[in-house]
Amino acid sequence: MPRLKKNGRGLAVGVVGASGMVGRELLSVLEKSRFPVGELKVFSSGRGAKSVLFRSRRLPLSAPSLAALRGCRLAFFVSSDAVSRRWAPALAASGVWVIDDSSAFRLDANVPLVIPEINASVLRRDRRLVAGPNCTMSGLGLAAAALDRAAGLKDVRAASYQAVSGAGLSALREFLLQARTVTGRLRAERADLFAPALRSLRPAVLPRAIAFNAVPQVGDFAADGYSREEIKVAAELRKVLRSPRLPVSVTAVRVPTLRGHALAAWLRLKRPLSLARARAVLKKAAGVVMMAAPDYPTPAGCAGRTEAFVGRLRRGASPNEIALWVVSDNLLKGAASNSLQIAQELLRRGWL
Amino acid sequence: MPRLKKNGRGLAVGVVGASGMVGRELLSVLEKSRFPVGELKVFSSGRGAKSVLFRSRRLPLSAPSLAALRGCRLAFFVSSDAVSRRWAPALAASGVWVIDDSSAFRLDANVPLVIPEINASVLRRDRRLVAGPNCTMSGLGLAAAALDRAAGLKDVRAASYQAVSGAGLSALREFLLQARTVTGRLRAERADLFAPALRSLRPAVLPRAIAFNAVPQVGDFAADGYSREEIKVAAELRKVLRSPRLPVSVTAVRVPTLRGHALAAWLRLKRPLSLARARAVLKKAAGVVMMAAPDYPTPAGCAGRTEAFVGRLRRGASPNEIALWVVSDNLLKGAASNSLQIAQELLRRGWL
Numbered sequence: 001m002p003r004l005k006k007n008g009r010g011l012a013v014g015v016v017g018a019s020g021m022v023g024r025e026l027l028s029v030l031e032k033s034r035f036p037v038g039e040l041k042v043f044s045s046g047r048g049a050k051s052v053l054f055r056s057r058r059l060p061l062s063a064p065s066l067a068a069l070r071g072c073r074l075a076f077f078v079s080s081d082a083v084s085r086r087w088a089p090a091l092a093a094s095g096v097w098v099i100d101d102s103s104a105f106r107l108d109a110n111v112p113l114v115i116p117e118i119n120a121s122v123l124r125r126d127r128r129l130v131a132g133p134n135c136t137m138s139g140l141g142l143a144a145a146a147l148d149r150a151a152g153l154k155d156v157r158a159a160s161y162q163a164v165s166g167a168g169l170s171a172l173r174e175f176l177l178q179a180r181t182v183t184g185r186l187r188a189e190r191a192d193l194f195a196p197a198l199r200s201l202r203p204a205v206l207p208r209a210i211a212f213n214a215v216p217q218v219g220d221f222a223a224d225g226y227s228r229e230e231i232k233v234a235a236e237l238r239k240v241l242r243s244p245r246l247p248v249s250v251t252a253v254r255v256p257t258l259r260g261h262a263l264a265a266w267l268r269l270k271r272p273l274s275l276a277r278a279r280a281v282l283k284k285a286a287g288v289v290m291m292a293a294p295d296y297p298t299p300a301g302c303a304g305r306t307e308a309f310v311g312r313l314r315r316g317a318s319p320n321e322i323a324l325w326v327v328s329d330n331l332l333k334g335a336a337s338n339s340l341q342i343a344q345e346l347l348r349r350g351w352l
Numbered sequence: 353m354p355r356l357k358k359n360g361r362g363l364a365v366g367v368v369g370a371s372g373m374v375g376r377e378l379l380s381v382l383e384k385s386r387f388p389v390g391e392l393k394v395f396s397s398g399r400g401a402k403s404v405l406f407r408s409r410r411l412p413l414s415a416p417s418l419a420a421l422r423g424c425r426l427a428f429f430v431s432s433d434a435v436s437r438r439w440a441p442a443l444a445a446s447g448v449w450v451i452d453d454s455s456a457f458r459l460d461a462n463v464p465l466v467i468p469e470i471n472a473s474v475l476r477r478d479r480r481l482v483a484g485p486n487c488t489m490s491g492l493g494l495a496a497a498a499l500d501r502a503a504g505l506k507d508v509r510a511a512s513y514q515a516v517s518g519a520g521l522s523a524l525r526e527f528l529l530q531a532r533t534v535t536g537r538l539r540a541e542r543a544d545l546f547a548p549a550l551r552s553l554r555p556a557v558l559p560r561a562i563a564f565n566a567v568p569q570v571g572d573f574a575a576d577g578y579s580r581e582e583i584k585v586a587a588e589l590r591k592v593l594r595s596p597r598l599p600v601s602v603t604a605v606r607v608p609t610l611r612g613h614a615l616a617a618w619l620r621l622k623r624p625l626s627l628a629r630a631r632a633v634l635k636k637a638a639g640v641v642m643m644a645a646p647d648y649p650t651p652a653g654c655a656g657r658t659e660a661f662v663g664r665l666r667r668g669a670s671p672n673e674i675a676l677w678v679v680s681d682n683l684l685k686g687a688a689s690n691s692l693q694i695a696q697e698l699l700r701r702g703w704l
Contacts, residue, residue, distance in 0.1 A: 159511035159616035
């Protein structure tokens with residue numbers, strides 16, 4: 001094959017969006033992994049940083065171009081939907097493996113949407129554009145897939161507690177600026193002053209001020225009242241589980257946390273499943289850490305970890321229903337480390 | 353009656369726990385209301401403040417005693433379960449009306465548990481100990497009661513986003529100290545440092561550090577895995593709705609907000625109810641503000657308001673199911689202003 005880019009030391013790998021929140025995490029997990037990166041080409045849409053560090057070397061960021069990207073064997077896209085739409089299909093068509101973390105192609109019938117622990121089997125050698133899931137979906141997906149295999153999912157309800165880093169660097173900057181602006185002025189004894197202090201904050205990136213608030217809007221709303229994020233989570237869950245008609249209702253809420261998306265979920269099952277059995281199923285599920293009660297995961301406690309952490313396992317409100325709490329790092333299992341896992345799977349199969 | 357304490361200018365009113373978070377709010381709503389307070393006697397368990405302000409006068413706090421409390425026509429208890437258990441039943445037995453905001457007697461079959469817009473009808477002249485609801489329950493209760501009347505509730509699932517003020521002044525102090533400790537050190541560009549910064553925080557009042565975190569534990573856990581808060585919300589909802597067998601599953605989560613409890617809820621109904629009709633029902637419901645999409649309530653936006661705010665009305669995951677988002681100020685509709693409403697209802701009936 002003319003485009004085999006494997007050199008003596010490893011593969012030529014591209015990262016598009018290397019200076020973004022997920023980009024930085026991806027460089028970090030690549031560095032820590034044994035993935036055979038030879039040459040690393042880093043790209044960015046332009047604003048912000050001029051270079052990034054990788055293996056103690058400073059690499060200059062350049063604007064993406066098909067010519068430069070074609071010099072890679074594999075390219076990670078961790079930028080915007082628009083950037084993925086512009087470059088990813090052409091690049092994949094030219095033979096370069098593309099692992100895309102944007103939402104641009106996730107629901108495309110010709111694009112495998114992959115959480116490797118669930119459905120690495122959908123990878124195909126001739127489908128070189130591969131999508132990773134929405135960062136809110138991955139943890140829930142791992143738990144739901146395990147329970148689906150054990151007792152058949154009937155329907156899913158989930159309320160999310162999403163970290164601000166999921167909205168990107170500019171949202172996170174806005175949040176921390178708000179927190180710094182207001183934190184020093186707050187006194188526990190003057191709860192009457194909380195409302196005026198918070199109402200003085202003027203959001204620009206997120207739809208409402210997020211410091212000391214909970215905002216039930218992630219993306220615009222569709223006609224049925226669901227937000228884009230809620231629709232994505234539901235549709236991607238159905239695709240990954242291969243259950244195109246699975247009823248899923250999500251309420252996506254941004255909360256003032258930094259990294260780690262949590263969900264309170266209710267999973268109704270088709271067949272009876274004891275709590276003990278559900279616990280055993282989740283304990284054995286790849287990529288899942290089932291925490292023993294009374295312990296439970298929190299976003300702060302799971303930051304920097306690549307697994308999905310499940311706790312608070314209980315019976316739900318109806319027979320054959322499981323309630324649980326799941327947390328995963330939105331920048332890692334929700335994005336960077338899931339992408340790396342996909343690359344490792346391609347390598348294992350000898351496709352890279 | 354020998355103990356009629358109505359003087360020329362108004363009633364003798366006691367507030368036990370007047371220097372706590374809810375106590376301060378209660379004094380504030382009493383002051384703003386037209387409730388005929390003559391003499392105000394304020395009590396506190398001792399630590400902390402020595403006096404409180406009411407109508408620009410500084411009132412000295414004293415330790416509660418039956419003798420002093422008996423001098424009141426009406427006493428609000430906004431202190432701990434232990435304080436309510438010690439004084440409230442004896443006081444009510446002696447003829448003083450007691451409006452108790454603790455959880456000590458809410459599920460007692462002889463104690464009316466009252467959200468006036470829902471069930472003022474359960475008040476009885478010979479039951480002078482009256483309980484107000486858990487602060488997480490009141491907003492959900494108002495929405496659930498309206499939909500129950502319209503189409504019959506089948507079951508309820510709800511995930512809460514509870515403000516730290518709900519855990520009291522010491523929890524709020526701990527939270528704000530944590531926020532001040534860590535906020536200045538956080539940089540959006542260094543997401544790799546979030547986890548170590550947060551893990552350095554050592555909680556003493558709440559079970560985990562709450563700054564920049566979400567903690568799915570409010571109270572201890574029972575054998576079935578549900579927390580005390582979750583059990584209270586479910587049991588109180590059943591009592592207020594007079595549906596002793598209503599299946600309710602709650603996941604109670606503390607989030608780093610200041611005041612205002614929010615819930616993402618799914619309400620399955622026995623009979624069909626269109627979204628338009630559900631919206632109309634909620635719009636007409638007393639105590640509820642139904643927000644028109646795409647607007648929605650947030651905790652920061654509802655702080656200081658006495659109503660329950662409902663938004664994000666959608667179809668749920670199954671037929672005849674409504675998903676919604678409800679926010680109410682935990683210190684007001686969840687506590688102080690609900691207690692005042694009960695007192696106003698007693699006054700309206702001529703029982704005070």
